[in-house]
Amino acid sequence: MTQADCTLTSSAFSGALRVPGKVNLPSFGRATPPMTIACTDGKKTVTQxxxxxxxxxxxxxxNAAAQVLWGGGLLGAAVLAGMSSERDKSLDLYGYPPKIQVK
Structure with missing residues (x-):
């Protein structure tokens, strides 16, 4: 779909937008509910x-992938993986992915 009208629904909110586009979505941390996206381009509807x-x-x-691509190599990826394993996971942020592609 190159352009479509979409509805966004969850147990906590609903909304609409025309894609491609950008929208700020609410986040409820780990309790963020699943969201259903339904897009129609006039010919077909896709739901995700x-x-x-x-x-x-x-x-x-x-960050680990960028290190591998830009010269940090495996050592850079290993250092970032080690840092990730030592972080305080109770402080992790949860929400919807920053980029969602409807297929």
Whole structure:
């Protein structure tokens, strides 16, 4: 779908937008409920469920991948993985992924 009208629904909120687009979604930490996205482009409707994501872990994985790509190599990835395992997981941030692709 290149352009579509979408509805976003969960047990905590609902909304609508035209995609491609950007929207700020609420976060309820670990209690963030699954969200259903239904998009219609006039010809077909696509529905997708989005689950809560550990955003802290996602960011650490992105940083490790960047280290491998930009010269840190395996050593850089190993250091970041070690730092990730030592972090206080009770402080992790949860919410919806920063980028959602409806397929």
């Amino acid at each position: 469920t989005v689950e809560v994501t550990n955003l802290t872990k996602l960011k650490a994985q992105e």
